[in-house]
Amino acid sequence: MQAVQIITYASVGIAIIAMLVKVFRYATAPEHMRWELYPVPHEKGKAEYGGSYLEELDWWTQERHKDTFNELKEMASEILLLKGVFHHNRTVWTWSLPFHGGLYLCVGWLVLLLIGGIMTAAGAAVGAGAGVIGQIVHYLTVFCGYAGLFLSGLGALGLFFWRLTDSDQRKFNSPMEYFNLVFFVAVAVVGLIAHLTLDPSFTALRAYVNSLVTAGAFNSPGMLFTVELVLMSLLIMYIPLTRMSHFVAKYFLYHSVRWNDTPNERGSKLEQRVLELLQMKVGWSAPHMHPGKSWGEAVTMDEKEANRE
Amino acid sequence: MSSHDLKPRDISKKTDQLVHIDPAELPKLPYPYDDWVDPVIEELSEAKKKKRDVSLDGVTNVDVPVPETDEEKEALVAKFLDGLRKLLSKENNWTFLQPLMLSLDNCVKCNTCSNACPIYNESGRIEAYRPLFRSDVLRRIVNKYLKPGGKLTAKFTGADIDLNWETVARLAQMSYRCTLCRRCAQTCPMGVDNGLLSREIRKLFSQELGIAPQELHADGTIKQLETGSSTGITPFALADLMEFMEEDITERTGLNIKMPFDKSDADILLIHNAGEFLSWPENIQAFAIIFEAAGLKWTMSSDLVGYDSVNYGLFYDDAQYVKVTLKHADIAKKLGVKKVVLGECGHASKSMMAIGDRTWLSESNIPRESAMVTLKDIVLNGKLKIDPERNNFPCTLHDPCNLTRAMGIIQPQREVLRKIAPQFREMTPHGVENYCCGGGSGFAIMQSHNFPQWRNMISGRRKFAQILNAFTREEIDPGVNKYVCAPCSNCKGQIRDMINYYDAWEKCHLQYGGLVEMVVNGMTDVPEGFIEWDDFH
Numbered sequence: 081m082q083a084v085q086i087i088t089y090a091s092v093g094i095a096i097i098a099m100l101v102k103v104f105r106y107a108t109a110p111e112h113m114r115w116e117l118y119p120v121p122h123e124k125g126k127a128e129y130g131g132s133y134l135e136e137l138d139w140w141t142q143e144r145h146k147d148t149f150n151e152l153k154e155m156a157s158e159i160l161l162l163k164g165v166f167h168h169n170r171t172v173w174t175w176s177l178p179f180h181g182g183l184y185l186c187v188g189w190l191v192l193l194l195i196g197g198i199m200t201a202a203g204a205a206v207g208a209g210a211g212v213i214g215q216i217v218h219y220l221t222v223f224c225g226y227a228g229l230f231l232s233g234l235g236a237l238g239l240f241f242w243r244l245t246d247s248d249q250r251k252f253n254s255p256m257e258y259f260n261l262v263f264f265v266a267v268a269v270v271g272l273i274a275h276l277t278l279d280p281s282f283t284a285l286r287a288y289v290n291s292l293v294t295a296g297a298f299n300s301p302g303m304l305f306t307v308e309l310v311l312m313s314l315l316i317m318y319i320p321l322t323r324m325s326h327f328v329a330k331y332f333l334y335h336s337v338r339w340n341d342t343p344n345e346r347g348s349k350l351e352q353r354v355l356e357l358l359q360m361k362v363g364w365s366a367p368h369m370h371p372g373k374s375w376g377e378a379v380t381m382d383e384k385e386a387n388r389e
Numbered sequence: 390m391s392s393h394d395l396k397p398r399d400i401s402k403k404t405d406q407l408v409h410i411d412p413a414e415l416p417k418l419p420y421p422y423d424d425w426v427d428p429v430i431e432e433l434s435e436a437k438k439k440k441r442d443v444s445l446d447g448v449t450n451v452d453v454p455v456p457e458t459d460e461e462k463e464a465l466v467a468k469f470l471d472g473l474r475k476l477l478s479k480e481n482n483w484t485f486l487q488p489l490m491l492s493l494d495n496c497v498k499c500n501t502c503s504n505a506c507p508i509y510n511e512s513g514r515i516e517a518y519r520p521l522f523r524s525d526v527l528r529r530i531v532n533k534y535l536k537p538g539g540k541l542t543a544k545f546t547g548a549d550i551d552l553n554w555e556t557v558a559r560l561a562q563m564s565y566r567c568t569l570c571r572r573c574a575q576t577c578p579m580g581v582d583n584g585l586l587s588r589e590i591r592k593l594f595s596q597e598l599g600i601a602p603q604e605l606h607a608d609g610t611i612k613q614l615e616t617g618s619s620t621g622i623t624p625f626a627l628a629d630l631m632e633f634m635e636e637d638i639t640e641r642t643g644l645n646i647k648m649p650f651d652k653s654d655a656d657i658l659l660i661h662n663a664g665e666f667l668s669w670p671e672n673i674q675a676f677a678i679i680f681e682a683a684g685l686k687w688t689m690s691s692d693l694v695g696y697d698s699v700n701y702g703l704f705y706d707d708a709q710y711v712k713v714t715l716k717h718a719d720i721a722k723k724l725g726v727k728k729v730v731l732g733e734c735g736h737a738s739k740s741m742m743a744i745g746d747r748t749w750l751s752e753s754n755i756p757r758e759s760a761m762v763t764l765k766d767i768v769l770n771g772k773l774k775i776d777p778e779r780n781n782f783p784c785t786l787h788d789p790c791n792l793t794r795a796m797g798i799i800q801p802q803r804e805v806l807r808k809i810a811p812q813f814r815e816m817t818p819h820g821v822e823n824y825c826c827g828g829g830s831g832f833a834i835m836q837s838h839n840f841p842q843w844r845n846m847i848s849g850r851r852k853f854a855q856i857l858n859a860f861t862r863e864e865i866d867p868g869v870n871k872y873v874c875a876p877c878s879n880c881k882g883q884i885r886d887m888i889n890y891y892d893a894w895e896k897c898h899l900q901y902g903g904l905v906e907m908v909v910n911g912m913t914d915v916p917e918g919f920i921e922w923d924d925f926h
C-alpha cells in the first residue's frame with residue numbers, strides 16, 4: 081500500500097469519527113427550554129407572515145397542522161440557494177452561492193467516483209465507450225468534477241478577497257479564516273490543473289478510488305496528481321474538525337431550536353424528560369441558586385425562608 | 390483608539406473607558422427632529438465610578454464592583470471561568486445547553502447580523518455594541534481557556550483575548566447593551582443567536598457571581614417572590630388599589646364593575662403585569678369593562694405573585710425565572726381555571742407560553758393564551774358594540790418582539806385594530822420583522838445612573854424614528870391627536886420615557902397606550918372619551 085492511500089484512509093476515518101462526535105454531542109444535549117424564532121415554516125397558512133398556532137383561540141383544543149412541504153421548501157431554498165444570505169447579505173451571497181454550489185457538485189463528484197470505482201472493481205466498464213450506465217456515470221463525473229472544482233475555487237477566492245478587503249470583516253478574521261479559504265482555492269487549482277494535464281476524464285482518479293475500495297495497487301499518472309490526492313484527503317479530514325462542518329450543526333440549529341415549537345403536553349415524553357432533568361444537582365455558586373440542592377428543590381423552595389437562612 | 394476601530398482583543402485593554410459615544414455620530418431623526426442633537430451622555434461622578442466599573446462605555450446598568458487588590462481581581466477572573474465551565478455543563482445548564490453550544494460553535498463571522506441590530510446601528514456603529522463583537526469575545530475566551538489545546542492554537546484560531554478582570558467587567562456590561570430582541574438571529578444564515586449568547590452571559594454573572602442589575606434581581610424577582618410583586622404591591626395593598634379602580638371605572642364610564650378575585654367558578658384567570666396597576670390603571674379597567682361586557686367568566690388572583698405576571702428572571706437567570714413561572718402555574722392550578730389569559734405584557738406572555746412552557750408540568754399545566762387572541766375573538770365575533778368612528782384618529786401599532794418574533798402572535802392585534810380604528814397604519818418594518826422599542830430585556834425598568842439617557846438615545850432611537858415615520862407631516866402637528874398602540878407594559882414604559890426624552894408630547898402630541906383602551910374607547914355602551922387626550926402619563 082502506498083503512503084497516499086494510507087493518508088486517504090486515515091483522513092476519511094478521522095472525518096467520519098469527527099462528524100459522529102459532533103452529531104452525538106448535539107443530539108445528546110438535554111431537552112432545553114423553548115427558544116423558537118418566527119417565522120417557523122411548518123406553521124400552516126401562517127409561515128408567510130411569521131404567525132404561529134398561538135394565534136388561535138383555545139389553541140390547545142385545535143388540531144395542529146404541520147406544513148411539512150413548506151418546511152422542506154424552506155430547507156431546500158436555504159440549502160440550494162442560500163436564501164437567508166441572499167436576503168440579508170448580497171455581497172457574501174455573490175461568492176457564497178458558487179462556493180456552496182461548487183461544493184455540492186464536488187460531493188456529487190466524489191459519490192460518482194465511488195460508484196464508478198465500485199463498478200470497475202466489479203468488472204463493469206465506465207467511460208465514453210461503455211454501456212449506458214457506464215456512460216452516464218462517466219459524463220456526470222466529468223461535469224460535476226470540473227464544474228465543482230471551478231465554482232468552489234472561484235467562490236472561495238471571492239470570499240477570500242471579501243474578507244481581505246472589507247474593513248468590518250478584517251476586525252474579526254483570524255489566520256484560520258484566510259487559511260480555510262486558501263485551502264479550498266489550492267485544492268481547486270491543483271485539482272483542475274492536475275486533471276486537465278494528467279487525467280482529463282478522471283479515469284485515473286476512478287482507478288484510485290477503485291484501489292481504495294479493493295485495497296489494491298495504484299499507479300499515479302504524475303506528481304501533481306498525487307499532490308491533489310493528498311490535499312483533497314487532508315481537506316476531507318480538516319472540514320469536520322472546524323466549523324466548516326456547519327451543515328451538521330445547522331440541522332440542529334433549525335430543527336431543535338429555531339423551529340422547535342413543540343408544546344408541552346400533560347403526560348408527554350417531553351414532560352417526563354424535563355422531570356428527570358429537574359433531579360440533577362445545582363452546581364452554581366450564587367446563594368439564590370441553592371447550590372447542592374436538586375434543580376427541582378432549588379426552584380420550589382420557600383424563598384423568604386431560604387433568604388433568611 | 391476610536392470606538393469604530395476596536396477589535397475583540399481590545400476588550401482587555403487597560404483604559405478608563407474603552408468606547409465613547411459621540412452624539413454627533415448618531416443617525417438623524419425624521420421630521421420634526423431634523424435638527425435634534427442629543428446631549429453628551431452624562432458622566433458618572435468620581436465617587437460613583439469608584440464603586441462600580443464603567444470602563445466599557447461610561448454607562449452602567451449592572452453594577453460590577455471594582456476589585457481593589459490584585460488577588461481580588463484574580464479571584465474574579467477565576468470565578469468567571471468557573472462559571473463559564475458550568476455554563477457549558479449539562480447539570481448546570483440543561484435548560485439552554487444545546488442552543489448555547491450551537492451558537493458558540495457555528496458563527497462563520499459574516500457580519501450579516503450587524504445590519505439587523507438597532508443598538509449597533511443607532512449608536513453610530515460602535516464596535517462594542519455589534520452583535521458579533523460581544524459573541525466573539527465570549528467565543529474567543531471559550532476557545533482559548535476551555536478548549537483542549539486552546540492556548541496552543543490561539544494565534545491561528547484568533548482566540549487572542551487575554552482574560553483579565555477588565556475583560557470580565559466589560560463583558561458583563563456588554564451583555565446589558567443588547568435587548569435580547571433577536572432581530573439579529575432572524576437574519577443569521579447559520580441560525581446563530583447573539584441574543585441568546587447575551588442572555589447566557591447574563592446568566593453566568595447572576596448564577597455564579599451574583600452580579601445582576603438591581604432592578605431585575607434584588608428589586609425584581611427576589612422582591613416579587615417575597616412580597617408578591619416587583620412593584621412592591623402586596624396582596625393587602627392590592628385590595629386598596631382595586632377599590633380605587635372600581636370607583637374610577639364608575640366615575641369614567643358610569644359602569645359598576647366589581648373586580649373579580651379568586652373566583653372558584655371562573656373559566657379564565659387574567660394576569661396583568663402589576664406595573665399597570667400603578668402606571669396605567671386604565672388598562673386594567675379596560676380589560677374589566679371588555680370581559681364583563683363580553684360575558685366572560687373570569688377572575689384575577691390575589692395570591693402572592695398571582696397578580697403580577699412579570700418574570701424578570703427571563704432576562705438574566707434561569708432559576709429565578711423558573712421559580713416565578715412555577716408560582717404562576719401553581720396559582721392557576723389552585724384556582725382550577727380552564728385557561729390563563731395573559732394581559733398586555735410581551736415578556737410575561739413569552740415566559741408562560743413559550744420559554745416557560747416546558748416548566749408547567751403535569752397537573753399544573755393549565756393552558757395559556759395571549760389576550761390578543763381573546764380580544765380578537767371578542768371584537769371580531771361581535772360580542773361588543775363598537776363604533777369605529779370613535780377611534781378615527783391616526784394610529785399605529787408597535788409590535789412587542791416577545792409576542793411577535795418569539796411567539797408568532799402577529800395578526801390578532803391587527804385584526805382588532807383594522808376593525809375598530811379606521812386610520813390604523815403599519816410601521817416599517819413591522820410584525821415579525823419589527824424593531825424593539827428599546828426597552829427590552831428589562832431595560833425599560835432600569836432607571837439608575839446615566840442608563841436611561843443611553844436607552845432613550847440609542848436603544849430606542851430606531852423605534853422612535855419608526856413611530857414618527859408612521860405619520861405624515863400634517864399629522865405630526867401637535868394639533869392632531871395621534872396614538873401609538875403598544876400592547877405590552879414594558880414597551881409602554883419605554884415609549885413613555887422616549888416621548889418625555891424627545892419632548893414629543895409638546896412637539897407632536899403623541900399619545901400612547903394599549904389595545905384594550907382603544908377597544909373601550911370605541912364601545913358604544915361606554916360614554917365617549919375613554920382615551921384622555923390631554924392626560925399624558
Ligand code: SF4
Binds near residue numbers: 501582583
Ligand atoms: S452570528 Fe450569524 S450573521 Fe452574525 S456573523 Fe455569525 S454567522 Fe454571520
Ligand code: SF4
Binds near residue numbers: 505506509519567
Ligand atoms: S438581540 Fe437585538 S439588541 Fe441584541 S444584538 Fe441582536 S439585534 Fe442587537
Ligand code: SF4
Binds near residue numbers: 569791825877879
Ligand atoms: S420591551 Fe417590548 S419591544 Fe422591547 S424587547 Fe420587550 S417586548 Fe420587545
